Amino acid sequence: MKLQIVKGLGGLLLAIVGPAHAEDVEGMNGRLNVTGAMHETPCSLEMTSLHQTIDLGAVSASQLQRPGDQAKPVAFQLRFTDCQRTAGSIRSERTGRLTWSAFQPVLSVAFFAPADDEDSRLVKVQGVTGMGLQLTDALGRDVQLGSRGEPLFLPLGSNTQTWLVQPTRTAAALTSGAYRAVVDFRLNYE
Numbered sequence: 565m566k567l568q569i570v571k572g573l574g575g576l577l578l579a580i581v582g583p584a585h586a587e588d589v590e591g592m593n594g595r596l597n598v599t600g601a602m603h604e605t606p607c608s609l610e611m612t613s614l615h616q617t618i619d620l621g622a623v624s625a626s627q628l629q630r631p632g633d634q635a636k637p638v639a640f641q642l643r644f645t646d647c648q649r650t651a652g653s654i655r656s657e658r659t660g661r662l663t664w665s666a667f668q669p670v671l672s673v674a675f676f677a678p679a680d681d682e683d684s685r686l687v688k689v690q691g692v693t694g695m696g697l698q699l700t701d702a703l704g705r706d707v708q709l710g711s712r713g714e715p716l717f718l719p720l721g722s723n724t725q726t727w728l729v730q731p732t733r734t735a736a737a738l739t740s741g742a743y744r745a746v747v748d749f750r751l752n753y754e
Contacts, residue, residue, distance in 0.1 A: 607644040654752065655715075692740060697745055701726075
């Protein structure tokens with residue numbers, strides 16, 4: 565019986581001393597930093613929608629000869645999941661009209677980016693001059709940078725909303741080369 569107690573105490577001592585010893589051995593320790601946020605929204609935005617790269621391809625200078633000329637638009641989408649049955653309403657910043665539903669989420673999206681020096685309706689690009697990017701919604705309405713877009717109904721379950729980005733000639737001298745722009749967006753539920 566004494567032997568069992570000693571064995572038990574030895575195991576207990578090993579268990580107590582074991583982790584302390586492991587801290588001294590390089591490569592045996594790690595740390596997980598866990599963060600998060602609890603929020604209440606009628607829909608979730610899919611992770612693939614959060615950070616996207618939109619490739620406009622090669623745009624020929626011959627397509628953009630005069631101010632206002634445009635190259636082919638490229639669509640991009642935001643995908644929503646888990647849209648719940650809930651009442652929603654948003655007042656349009658453009659018309660002042662209230663859009664609401666007793667059963668469907670309603671949201672608007674605001675896009676934020678530096679405006680082009682020649683045309684404040686366009687997103688400024690870096691790397692070339694004489695061109696900016698026009699953003700429009702699926703119905704062809706211009707996105708006003710920094711302002712909420714027109715209210716959108718989101719059906720229950722999953723949903724995809726589409727916008728377009730289009731290279732557009734400005735009055736500045738047109739130069740060629742690689743270009744880029746960064747556009748942030750914010751979802752607005754009320």
